[in-house]
Amino acid sequence: MTNLLNLFIGLAMGLNLLALASSRLPSVIRAAALQGMVLGILPLLLEHEFQWLVGVVAVGTIAVKGFVIPHLLRRALRAANIDREVKPLIAFVPSLLLGAAATIGAVALGGALPLQAGQAGSLLVPGSFATVVAGFLMLMGRAKAISQVCGYLILENGIYLFGLLLINSTPLLVEAGILLDLTVAVFVIGIIMDRIQKEFDSLDTNKLTTLRE
Amino acid sequence: MNELALIVVPLLLAGLAFFWPQERTRPWLLPVAGGLHVASSWWLLAFPSESMAGAWFGFDPVARAVLPMISLLFLVCSLYAVAYLKLRPERHNRLFVFALLVLLGSLSLAVQAQHLGLLWVAAEAATLMTVPLIHFNGTARAFEASWKYLLVGGTGIALSLLGSFCLGYASLNAGGNGDLTFHALAGQFVHLTGELASKSHPWLIAAWVLLLAGYGTKMGLAPMHTWKPDVYGEAPGMVGALLAGGTTTMAFVAVLRVKQVVDAAGDSEMTQRTLLAFGLFSMLVAALFLLGTPDFKRMLAYSSVEHMGILAVGAALGGLGTWAALFHVWTNSLTKGALFLSAGNIRRAAGGGNIKEVSGMAWCAPRSARLFVTGLFAITACPPFGPFFSELMVVRAAFARHANFTAAAFLGCLLIAFFGLTRLVFAIVDGRPHAAARATANHFRETAGVILPPLAFLGCSLWVGLATPALLSQAWSAAVNLLVLPP
Numbered sequence: 034m035t036n037l038l039n040l041f042i043g044l045a046m047g048l049n050l051l052a053l054a055s056s057r058l059p060s061v062i063r064a065a066a067l068q069g070m071v072l073g074i075l076p077l078l079l080e081h082e083f084q085w086l087v088g089v090v091a092v093g094t095i096a097v098k099g100f101v102i103p104h105l106l107r108r109a110l111r112a113a114n115i116d117r118e119v120k121p122l123i124a125f126v127p128s129l130l131l132g133a134a135a136t137i138g139a140v141a142l143g144g145a146l147p148l149q150a151g152q153a154g155s156l157l158v159p160g161s162f163a164t165v166v167a168g169f170l171m172l173m174g175r176a177k178a179i180s181q182v183c184g185y186l187i188l189e190n191g192i193y194l195f196g197l198l199l200i201n202s203t204p205l206l207v208e209a210g211i212l213l214d215l216t217v218a219v220f221v222i223g224i225i226m227d228r229i230q231k232e233f234d235s236l237d238t239n240k241l242t243t244l245r246e
Numbered sequence: 247m248n249e250l251a252l253i254v255v256p257l258l259l260a261g262l263a264f265f266w267p268q269e270r271t272r273p274w275l276l277p278v279a280g281g282l283h284v285a286s287s288w289w290l291l292a293f294p295s296e297s298m299a300g301a302w303f304g305f306d307p308v309a310r311a312v313l314p315m316i317s318l319l320f321l322v323c324s325l326y327a328v329a330y331l332k333l334r335p336e337r338h339n340r341l342f343v344f345a346l347l348v349l350l351g352s353l354s355l356a357v358q359a360q361h362l363g364l365l366w367v368a369a370e371a372a373t374l375m376t377v378p379l380i381h382f383n384g385t386a387r388a389f390e391a392s393w394k395y396l397l398v399g400g401t402g403i404a405l406s407l408l409g410s411f412c413l414g415y416a417s418l419n420a421g422g423n424g425d426l427t428f429h430a431l432a433g434q435f436v437h438l439t440g441e442l443a444s445k446s447h448p449w450l451i452a453a454w455v456l457l458l459a460g461y462g463t464k465m466g467l468a469p470m471h472t473w474k475p476d477v478y479g480e481a482p483g484m485v486g487a488l489l490a491g492g493t494t495t496m497a498f499v500a501v502l503r504v505k506q507v508v509d510a511a512g513d514s515e516m517t518q519r520t521l522l523a524f525g526l527f528s529m530l531v532a533a534l535f536l537l538g539t540p541d542f543k544r545m546l547a548y549s550s551v552e553h554m555g556i557l558a559v560g561a562a563l564g565g566l567g568t569w570a571a572l573f574h575v576w577t578n579s580l581t582k583g584a585l586f587l588s589a590g591n592i593r594r595a596a597g598g599g600n601i602k603e604v605s606g607m608a609w610c611a612p613r614s615a616r617l618f619v620t621g622l623f624a625i626t627a628c629p630p631f632g633p634f635f636s637e638l639m640v641v642r643a644a645f646a647r648h649a650n651f652t653a654a655a656f657l658g659c660l661l662i663a664f665f666g667l668t669r670l671v672f673a674i675v676d677g678r679p680h681a682a683a684r685a686t687a688n689h690f691r692e693t694a695g696v697i698l699p700p701l702a703f704l705g706c707s708l709w710v711g712l713a714t715p716a717l718l719s720q721a722w723s724a725a726v727n728l729l730v731l732p733p
Contacts, residue, residue: 147445149418165408172401181397188404195411202414202424218374222396225377229389241390244476 035154038078042160042194045071046136049167052187053132054125056118058179061171062106065183068164068190069098075197087200094193102186105223106179113230115177120239123174135166149198157198164191176239178226185222248286248295249305252313252354255282260347264340272343273331279347280321283354287317291721300427302361308502309358311725312495315576316357318706319491319583320350322699323484326587329695330484333594337382345378349488356496362410362426365500369406369464372493373399379485380477391480398463398473406460406500409453413507416449428503435511443511450511457504458520464497467524467558468531471551475539478547479599483590486543490550490586491579498557498575502568505561506729514731518562522652525558529659536666541599543589545670546582549625552663553578556640559656563643565730570639572722576710577632581624584703588617591696592674597686601670606679613692615675617700622671624707626664631704632711 045068052064073095076087110116121128136159143159168188172181229241259279266272290305291314305313327346331339349372356368380395381388414426420442422434438446463470478486505517532552539545553574560571591614596604608615624631627638637660644653710718 146448147419169401172397178393185397185400185404188401192404192408192411195408199411199414199418199424202418202422218370218400222400225381225389225392225396228381229393238393241393243387244390244394244479 038075039154039156041071041075041078042156045190045194046156046160046163049136049164049187050129050132052183053167053170054129056125058110058116058118058177059107061118061180061183062103062110065186065190066099066103068187069102070095072190072193073098075194076200079197079200098186098190106182109223109226109230110179113179115179118175118177118180119237121175121180123170128170128174131170132163132167135170136163139163139166152198157194161191161195164188164194167191176237178229178238181238182222182226248290249303249309249358251286252283252290252305252317252358253303253351255279255286256347256351256354260344260351263343263347266340266343269335269339272339273328276324276327276343276346277321279350280317280324283317283350284314284321287314290314291717300425300430302364302427303355303358304360305358306360307721307724307728308499311572311721312499312575313354313357315579316350316353316492316495319488319579322583322702322706323487323587326484326696326699329693329699330482330590332695337384341378342382345375346488349375349379349492353492353496357499360427360429362413362428362431365503366403366407366410369461369496369500370403372496373403373464376485376489376493379488380481382482382485383480385480388480391476395473395477398470402460402463402470404460405456405463409456409458409460409504412449412456413453413504416446416453419449420446428507431507432510435507438511447511450508450513451516454504454508454513454517454520458501458524461497461500461504462524465494465501465554465557466528466547466551467554468528468551471528471531471547471554474551475535475544475547478550478586479541479544483543483586483588483593486546486590487583487586490546490582494550494554495575495579498554498561498571501558502561502729509731518564521558522562525555525560525562526652526655526659528552528555528558529656529663530555533659533662533666536663537669539666539670540601542601542604542670542674543593543599545667546585546589549585549663549667550582552659553582553625555659556637556656559652560640560643563640563647563649563652565726565732566646567640567643568730569722569726570636570643572725573639573714574633574636576718577636577707578625580703580710581621581631581633581707584617584700584707585621585625587696587700587703588614588621591690591692591700592618595686595690596674596683601673603680604674604683605677606675606683608675610679610683611690611692613697614700617697617704619671619675620704621700622667624704626667627660630708630712632707632709635711635714 048064048068052061055061073091076091080087139159139162165188168184168191171184175181256279259275263272263275291310294310352368352371356365356372359365359368377392381392417431417434420434420438466474508517529552532548535548539548556574557571560567560574592607592611593599595611596607598604625633627634641653
């Protein structure tokens with residue numbers, strides 16, 4: 034089971050690097066969506082027997098992260114008529130290198146932290162840290178609002194991965210609340226993005242510079 | 247039952263507001279919610295009920311020490327909101343009223359939450375509900391502020407989720423059974439030794455760092471304060487008052503609750519040092535920015551950063567300091583209310599916020615200008631207003647612990663902030679009004695609806711400082727007894 038789990042987490046870590054390296058926005062959205070779907074499957078692998086609540090959360094995660102949010106982002110992309118990240122604050126190659134370095138660092142750090150018996154061989158902790166850092170890099174280093182939202186999604190994916198360590202002990206009610214909050218968060222972000230698009234006729238956050246000292 | 251009503255009544259009224267047909271009468275739902283909220287929370291303040299151990303939320307001593315203030319703040323702001331929304335008939339108020347009421351409900355839930363996960367869910371709901379409030383004016387600048395708030399606030403809230411998970415995992419490693427109420431967590435980490443302690447300790451440290459960064463972002467501690475000037479500058483004045491007094495208080499309560507758990511594990515020295523460093527740094531950054539900022543609503547944001555620093559310094563100074571910090575939560579929030587509401591009036595009369603466009607407000611909006619100047623002296627800790635007494639308590643707590651350097655740095659930052667605040671306030675109040683401002687000021691009437699609420703806040707600030715009710719001091723002492731371990 035651990036091997037299959039680690040395979041999926043490794044896939045998610047690879048998708049981080051793919052998202053960091055690509056300049057075309059549709060492929061960034063695709064990477065984030067695919068990562069969300071991969072992570073949605075994981076709770077089912079962690080459980081030894083099928084529980085319907087875990088199943089519902091998994092299906093909900095896959096539906097929201099894999100289909101609903103990417104659909105909204107693609108619609109925003111079409112409305113704004115953009116395709117590429119033009120002038121990122123951190124260029125693609127440096128951000129890819131930083132992401133790779135973070136992945137190596139996360140594996141080293143994950144080995145140093147004490148884990149519960151039975152989770153020792155899993156990549157959950159390193160995968161989580163690497164994904165959080167990759168999300169941060171995109172959130173800070175990109176100029177287009179859509180890339181920043183993708184960065185936020187990847188950051189949340191990393192936290193979700195960490196949450197899987199606790200899936201046997203925390204009540205699923207809390208997890209469901211968290212999922213609901215995140216969904217609402219992305220919808221709110223989407224609405225604001227829509228308004229910014231109408232107001233500034235662009236989704237380039239470099240234009241949001243009126244408010245400063 | 248009352249503690250549940252504090253959460254459910256605002257949410258029910260929010261639902262009602264959403265389907266209320268009339269634009270003109272809808273804002274009156276706000277004072278209704280505020281009145282009911284004040285009645286329930288002050289009733290619970292006077293007659294506290296035994297909170298059940300193991301419950302996920304309840305009106306425990308910490309909630310008792312701060313929630314009555316949030317109710318009062320909301321009530322006065324809601325009365326202002328009725329007058330304010332009447333002045334802005336061109337903007338639809340459905341979403342605004344709805345979001346304000348949901349904000350009140352989620353603040354009540356977050357302050358009362360005894361469960362790590364529930365606290366996070368409520369804090370996130372409060373963050374999201376603030377967004378429609380910020381862009382109420384619908385200008386390009388307001389959208390810019392909303393976007394920055396979403397990115398910085400969303401990242402902060404994500405960090406606090408990661409921190410909550412780390413704390414949960416620390417509890418698992420310490421042999422926990424998955425009970426994530428603060429009471430159970432603190433009880434679990436006390437007297438933990440041997441292998442269990444060494445297995446959980448790294449996770450506990452990680453949890454403290456992430457949760458302090460996450461909830462510190464919501465509080466607006468430097469260097470995570472960057473959203474504050476933009477948001478307070480662009481949001482309507484009453485929203486600023488609720489953010490600076492309500493949302494930040496909720497985040498401070500969250501930090502105190504997490505600190506209680508980490509302290510129980512024997513790390514109180516680390517938590518105090520980090521809080522002290524963040525607090526003094528926030529005060530310094532705010533004081534320096536206050537010397538340079540040209541906009542009087544952004545000035546209030548930096549003043550808020552400074553006062554969050556004071557809260558952090560207070561919480562770092564043990565029992566007496568935490569008591570002073572809870573006192574300061576009251577005095578600061580109520581005084582800030584007066585400042586934000588009068589600043590909103592001045593902004594409307596002047597048609598701008600920049601020092602270059604605004605002057606002579608003592609002529610254009612005399613009553614608001616008087617309130618604003620009085621509020622300035624109150625917030626810079628001039629006696630006899632509340633902040634003077636609470637900041638004095640913080641200094642006394644510092645001397646009681648022989649933290650002379652802390653006290654000196656604290657007073658030095660207050661002095662610089664005083665220079666910065668007076669510079670800006672007198673620049674906009676004194677002098678001759680610009681021609682354009684004369685024209686807008688003619689349309690502006692200082693009605694009772696926009697003058698009495700800030701006046702009420704100043705009265706509350708005087709009252710809490712000069713004649714602190716014994717009930718409140720008892721409530722703060724009870725909260726300190728719960729939160730701070732005896733040395």
